[in-house]
Amino acid sequence: MHQQREVVVCVDAIGGDKSPDEILPGAAAAVASDESLRVVLTGPEEVVAPFAESHEHIEAVSTAERIDMDDHPANAVRTKKDSSIVVGCRLVRDGAAHAFFSAGSTGACMAAATLHMGRIKGIQRPAIATILPTAGTPVVFLDVGANADCKPQHLVQFAHMGSAYAKIVLGAVDPSIALLNIGEEPTKGSQLTQEAYALMSEEVPGFVGNVEGRDIVSGSVDVIVTDGFTGNIALKVLEGLSESLLGQVKDSLTESALNRAAAMVLRPSLTRLRSRLDPDTYGGAPLLGVSGVCIIGHGSSGRSAVAAGIRVAAQAARGGLPSAIGETVGARS
Amino acid sequence: MHQQREVVVCVDAIGGDKSPDEILPGAAAAVASDESLRVVLTGPEEVVAPFAESHEHIEAVSTAERIDMDDHPANAVRTKKDSSIVVGCRLVRDGAAHAFFSAGSTGACMAAATLHMGRIKGIQRPAIATILPTAGTPVVFLDVGANADCKPQHLVQFAHMGSAYAKIVLGAVDPSIALLNIGEEPTKGSQLTQEAYALMSEEVPGFVGNVEGRDIVSGSVDVIVTDGFTGNIALKVLEGLSESLLGQVKDSLTESALNRAAAMVLRPSLTRLRSRLDPDTYGGAPLLGVSGVCIIGHGSSGRSAVAAGIRVAAQAARGGLPSAIGETVGARS
Numbered sequence: 001m002h003q004q005r006e007v008v009v010c011v012d013a014i015g016g017d018k019s020p021d022e023i024l025p026g027a028a029a030a031v032a033s034d035e036s037l038r039v040v041l042t043g044p045e046e047v048v049a050p051f052a053e054s055h056e057h058i059e060a061v062s063t064a065e066r067i068d069m070d071d072h073p074a075n076a077v078r079t080k081k082d083s084s085i086v087v088g089c090r091l092v093r094d095g096a097a098h099a100f101f102s103a104g105s106t107g108a109c110m111a112a113a114t115l116h117m118g119r120i121k122g123i124q125r126p127a128i129a130t131i132l133p134t135a136g137t138p139v140v141f142l143d144v145g146a147n148a149d150c151k152p153q154h155l156v157q158f159a160h161m162g163s164a165y166a167k168i169v170l171g172a173v174d175p176s177i178a179l180l181n182i183g184e185e186p187t188k189g190s191q192l193t194q195e196a197y198a199l200m201s202e203e204v205p206g207f208v209g210n211v212e213g214r215d216i217v218s219g220s221v222d223v224i225v226t227d228g229f230t231g232n233i234a235l236k237v238l239e240g241l242s243e244s245l246l247g248q249v250k251d252s253l254t255e256s257a258l259n260r261a262a263a264m265v266l267r268p269s270l271t272r273l274r275s276r277l278d279p280d281t282y283g284g285a286p287l288l289g290v291s292g293v294c295i296i297g298h299g300s301s302g303r304s305a306v307a308a309g310i311r312v313a314a315q316a317a318r319g320g321l322p323s324a325i326g327e328t329v330g331a332r333s
Numbered sequence: 334m335h336q337q338r339e340v341v342v343c344v345d346a347i348g349g350d351k352s353p354d355e356i357l358p359g360a361a362a363a364v365a366s367d368e369s370l371r372v373v374l375t376g377p378e379e380v381v382a383p384f385a386e387s388h389e390h391i392e393a394v395s396t397a398e399r400i401d402m403d404d405h406p407a408n409a410v411r412t413k414k415d416s417s418i419v420v421g422c423r424l425v426r427d428g429a430a431h432a433f434f435s436a437g438s439t440g441a442c443m444a445a446a447t448l449h450m451g452r453i454k455g456i457q458r459p460a461i462a463t464i465l466p467t468a469g470t471p472v473v474f475l476d477v478g479a480n481a482d483c484k485p486q487h488l489v490q491f492a493h494m495g496s497a498y499a500k501i502v503l504g505a506v507d508p509s510i511a512l513l514n515i516g517e518e519p520t521k522g523s524q525l526t527q528e529a530y531a532l533m534s535e536e537v538p539g540f541v542g543n544v545e546g547r548d549i550v551s552g553s554v555d556v557i558v559t560d561g562f563t564g565n566i567a568l569k570v571l572e573g574l575s576e577s578l579l580g581q582v583k584d585s586l587t588e589s590a591l592n593r594a595a596a597m598v599l600r601p602s603l604t605r606l607r608s609r610l611d612p613d614t615y616g617g618a619p620l621l622g623v624s625g626v627c628i629i630g631h632g633s634s635g636r637s638a639v640a641a642g643i644r645v646a647a648q649a650a651r652g653g654l655p656s657a658i659g660e661t662v663g664a665r666s
Contacts, residue, residue, distance in 0.1 A: 135577060145515060148523040182478060182565040190481040190562045213569025217577050229523045230566055232515040233559075236546025237570045244468060244550050245578050248610075252602040259602055265595035269585040277581075 004036040007314045010088040010097035011306075013043030013051075014066060015104025017299050020047050023103065026306025030314075031057040033307070037314050040097050042084040063087045069299070073107030077115060085109055089116040092292040098317035101284070101309045103297035110146060110287055110296075117292035120322055122329040125150070126289030127158050127228065128296065129165060130235055131282035136219025138282055140166045140175075143228035144235045146287070150227035152195040155179065159204045160328040161288035162223035168319030169286075169312055174206055175222035180230065181210035192227065200225075242277065280305035283312030288325065293317045337369040340647045343421040343430035344639075346376030346384075347399060348437025350632050353380045356436065359639025363647075364390040366640070370647050373430055375417040396420045402632070406440030410448060418442055422449040425625040431650035434617070434642045436630035443479060443620055443629075450625035453655055455662040458483070459622030460491050460561065461629065462498060463568055464615035469552025471615055473499045473508075476561035477568045479620070483560035485528040488512065492537045493661040494621040495556035501652030502619075502645055507539055508555035513563065514543035525560065533558075575610065613638035616645030621658065626650045 011027050013020045020043060027039045038057050041048040045062040052060035065083040067076045077086055085104055089112040091097040102109050106128065114126055129142035140162040147154060159177045166172040179197055181189040186197050188210065200207045208221060216224060216234060226234070249270075253263035263270075275281075284297035284305070293316040297309045344360050346353045353376060360372045371390050374381040378395040385393035398416040400409045410419055418437055422445040424430040435442050439461065447459055462475035473495040480487060492510045499505040512530055514522040519530050521543065533540045541554060549557060549567060559567070586596035586603075596603075608614070617630035617638070626649045630642045 135581075148515060148526075180566060182481060182562055182569075193481075193562075213566040213571075214573025214576075216570055217574050226566075229515055229526075230563055233513060233546040233563055234566055234570050236515075237549055237567050238546075238574055240547025241550050241571055241574050242578065243547075245575065245610075248468075248606055249582055249603075252606045253599060255602055258598055262595035262598035265591055266586060266599075269588055269592055270582070273581055273585045277578075 004034065005318050006036045006038065007099070007317050008038045008040060008097045009099045009101055009310050009313045009317070010040045010042060010091045011310060012084045012088050012100070012102035012104050013041040013048050014084050015102040016297060016301050018302060019103065022301065022303045023306050024051050026301070026303040027058060027310060028055055029303060029307040030310035031055070034311065034314065039310065040091060042088045042091070061087060061091065067105055067108045069105050071105065071108065073105060073111045076108055077111040085112045086116065089113050089292070089294070093117050099293035099295065099313035101295045101297065101313045103284070103299060103301040103306065103309070106145070106285070106296050109294060113287055113290045113292065113294040117290045117294065120289055120291050120326045120329065122326070123157060123289040125154050125157070126287055127161060128285050128287055129162055130285045131170070132216065132238070133277055133281060134217050134219030137172070137222065138170060139216065139219060139221065140170070140223045141216065141231060141235070142225060142288065143231050144285065145228045145232035147228040149229070150192065152192060152199050155196040155225050155227065156199050156203050157289070157329060158225045159200055159207065159223065161325050162225060163206060164321060164324040164328060165286055165288060165316070166222045168321050168324060169315050170222070172222045176208045177204055177206045177223040177225065178208050178211040178215070178221040180213070180216070180224050180226035180234070182212065184210050184212065186210070246274065280308060283308035286316065291322050293321055337367065338651050339369045339371065340432070340650050341371045341373060341430045342432045342434055342643050342646045342650070343373045343375060343424045344643060345417045345421050345433070345435035345437050346374040346381050347417050348435040349630060349634050351635060352436065355634065355636045356639050357384050359634070359636040360391060360643060361388055362636060362640040363643035364388070367644065367647065372643065373424060375421045375424070394420060394424065400438055400441045402438050404438065404441065406438060406444045409441055410444040418445045419449065422446050422625070422627070426450050432626035432628065432646035434628045434630065434646045436617070436632060436634040436639065436642070439478070439618070439629050442627060446620050446623045446625065446627040450623045450627065453622055453624050453659045453662065455659065456490060456622040458487050458490070459620055460494060461618050461620055462495055463618045464503070465549065465571070466610050466614060467550050467552030470505070470555065471503060472549065472552060472554060473503070473556045474549065474564060474568070475558060475621065476564050477618065478561045478565035480561040482562070483525065485525060485532050488529040488558050488560065489532050489536050490622070490662060491558045492533055492540065492556065494658050495558060496539060497654060497657040497661060498619055498621060498649070499555045501654050501657060502649050503555070505555045509541045510537055510539045510556040510558065511541050511544040511548070511554040513546070513549070513557050513559035513567070515545065517543050517545070519543070579607065613641060616641035619649065624655050626654055
């Protein structure tokens with residue numbers, strides 16, 4: 001077996017709706033699948049210490065504070081310095097870990113990573129990306145909520161960051177990059193997208209032009225760039241409609257005894273479909289533009305989503321994601 | 334049977350991918366279902382005249398020009414004065430018809446209606462709404478593309494217009510109205526949504542606050558307001574994902590002989606589901622804010638979608654939609 005470079009991923013043991021019950025086995029599954037991977041758990045002594053003692057390749061760093069989902073992110077990060085999220089980001093900054101994974105508060109992870117890891121030189125705004133399953137190859141879609149108001153130059157940087165992620169984590173060769181817009185022609189759209197189109201045409205290698213909302217799930221490009229307001233709305237529409245549609249299909253399949261019998265036959269196929277559509281396959285949402293790897297899992301992450309997130313964090317760290325982003329942006333600023 | 338007020342709907346016979354083949358029977362079905370409804374078809378003599386001669390309650394107005402989907406909308410409307418779309422809008426302006434329906438170019442319909450019917454006094458920007466099927470009651474969602482860049486005051490007017498439509502066409506009593514945003518709290522979102530939230534709280538009766546992208550299909554409110562860029566992206570995401578998901582479910586159901594047999598049993602339930610989700614049920618997208626009723630059908634409209642669109646146009650005309658909008662906006666400006 002090819003020996004990979006050893007990498008240490010710090011994992012927030014108490015982030016997410018199902019923490020720590022699903023986080024701990026997720027961490028164990030991740031280290032079991034990669035012999036060069038170590039995990040450092042941050043969280044309360046009584047949660048992380050016994051688990052680390054009984055598991056090889058897992059260490060514990062005890063923390064005394066907890067950032068909750070309803071805490072104000074920036075305030076919580078400033079005041080709760082001994083929380084699992086703040087300590088995790090500081091471990092990365094200090095070089096004790098190569099990456100951080102949390103299924104906790106997105107806002108707090110963003111604030112802590114930006115404050116403690118710092119922004120990559122030249123990056124104006126870190127952005128949150130999501131990796132969406134499509135009919136074709138997965139697509140890196142960003143920004144999905146870090147920046148509600150964007151300038152054209154921000155979108156250009158999002159393109160560079162998304163492209164680096166597609167290369168390093170998804171293995172895309174020469175990633176194709178599109179701008180989300182309300183028409184295909186360069187002159188379509190808002191003032192923001194019209195100006196961004198012009199800039200991206202000049203500055204972004206692999207830029208293929210505009211795509212529309214229906215193309216997000218078609219898998220025709222590797223990276224789709226938008227502002228954080230539009231991206232968040234689009235992502236939530238996708239999540240809401242997927243749940244609603246699959247729920248209604250399920251209701252149809254179980255509305256009579258005959259239907260239920262027929263549905264039994266179809267269950268394996270429909271389960272495969274559901275898992276193919278599961279965004280957790282791609283391991284959570286990377287925060288791009290900070291000087292370290294930070295992957296934010298869905299609040300509802302179960303153990304397999306946690307394991308996937310840790311593996312993606314390791315891969316991004318091994319591939320040198322932050323320095324790759326720094327080089328692209330540095331070369332152009 | 335209750336005798337309704339007679340109403341004349343002008344129908345573009347040559348608008349849409351399936352025109353005139355699906356438009357003409359759609360018009361016939363609409364008049365057959367409502368004895369106080371008359372249709373005036375606009376289109377080439379050889380298309381509209383024979384059909385009108387052989388059908389009661391259908392008349393024909395011959396036009397010599399055609400606006401194509403790839404014509405520049407505003408230019409086409411200015412230069413092709415004898416086109417089915419321009420003539421249709423002028424018939425409404427002149428009082429010869431009460432409403433106009435077309436499944437042709439959205440941009441051309443918008444330009445022609447704005448130019449020839451005119452804006453309602455006090456309305457700054459007409460908007461295009463779409464009526465979405467949800468798990469609950471249908472929701473009026475606007476703007477879905479007329480205005481890529483909006484000011485807060487525009488969103489306030491969209492709220493009034495959407496509310497009037499929900500009352501008159503969907504029968505909503507005291508419609509509830511929400512602002513599409515990326516968080517529920519008033520302080521969330523872009524500069525536009527934060528300012529719009531404050532204005533809507535003061536000026537819009539029935540305003541219930543922010544909803545997120547996932548709430549668009551939940552049916553929890555009657556009207557959801559957004560700018561035309563975000564609205565268009567959200568609508569296209571909904572359309573693209575619905576097709577993609579239902580297509581993948583269909584593929585799963587037919588991937589083996591056993592699955593196909595089971596799927597036969599489920600077909601009636603799944604067909605009911607599909608028709609419940611079909612947006613054509615609600616008859617196309619109303620252009621709100623112009624001094625006349627204008628309903629724009631999907632380009633792919635078949636005969637039942639055309640009939641639904643004509644019925645909705647008749648209902649909006651009978652309910653006095655433009656004057657209801659004028660009264661709400663006039664009372665506040």
